[in-house]
Amino acid sequence: MSARALIRVAVLAVLAISTAITAARTAPKLDYEFFKSRVEPVFLTKRPDHARCYVCHVESSNAFRLERISPGAGAWTEEQSRRNFEVVSILVNPGNPDTSRLLLHPLAPEGGGDVFHSGGRQFASKRDPAWRTLAAWVSGATLASRKK
Numbered sequence: 001m002s003a004r005a006l007i008r009v010a011v012l013a014v015l016a017i018s019t020a021i022t023a024a025r026t027a028p029k030l031d032y033e034f035f036k037s038r039v040e041p042v043f044l045t046k047r048p049d050h051a052r053c054y055v056c057h058v059e060s061s062n063a064f065r066l067e068r069i070s071p072g073a074g075a076w077t078e079e080q081s082r083r084n085f086e087v088v089s090i091l092v093n094p095g096n097p098d099t100s101r102l103l104l105h106p107l108a109p110e111g112g113g114d115v116f117h118s119g120g121r122q123f124a125s126k127r128d129p130a131w132r133t134l135a136a137w138v139s140g141a142t143l144a145s146r147k148k
Contacts, residue, residue: 026095027093027094027095028094028095028139028140029094029140030085030089030092030094030137030138030140031137031140031141031142031143032081032082032085033142033143034136034137034141034142034143035081035084035085035088035137036081036085037143038133038136038137038141038143039088039133039134039137040075040076040081040084042130042133042134043057043066043084044075045130047122047130050121050122053066053106053122054066054069063087063090063091063101064087064088064091064102064105065087066084066087067080067081067083067084088102092137092138093138094138094140095138095139095140096138097134097135097138097139098112100138102134102138103131103134103135103138106121106122106123107121107122107123107125107126107131108121108123108124108125110124110125111123111124111125111126112126
């Protein structure tokens with residue numbers, strides 16, 4: 001390889017590393033309290049003509065696996081919510097809801113979502129309030145930022 005080619009490769013490598021570092025620094029942190037108070041309720045809400053996310057995703061064998069709520073309880077315990085947060089956080093790209101599986105999979109294809117979701121189209125478009133709640137969390141929303 002010529003010296004000129006080596007220099008080009010080195011410059012491209014430096015640019016790639018710099019871009020990756022910048023992206024890592026600018027990606028927002030996912031807020032647990034926002035997740036617990038705003039996102040988890042989306043998973044429990046019955047939507048017209050659809051099952052609740054919880055029904056199919058409680059203890060499922062796919063990547064989106066929610067904790068089972070104790071009989072008689074209406075919500076997850078703190079420990080269960082933390083485990084849900086860890087699982088669901090893997091399904092998103094912080095700062096980029098448009099590339100996050102959690103938001104694309106249940107979104108209708110006409111709205112920019114995946115072609116197939118066995119649970120049906122939970123969200124017809126990105127204008128759906130529940131979809132927007134998920135997108136806000138992925139974008140770094142906190143409870144404090146929502147109170148302004």
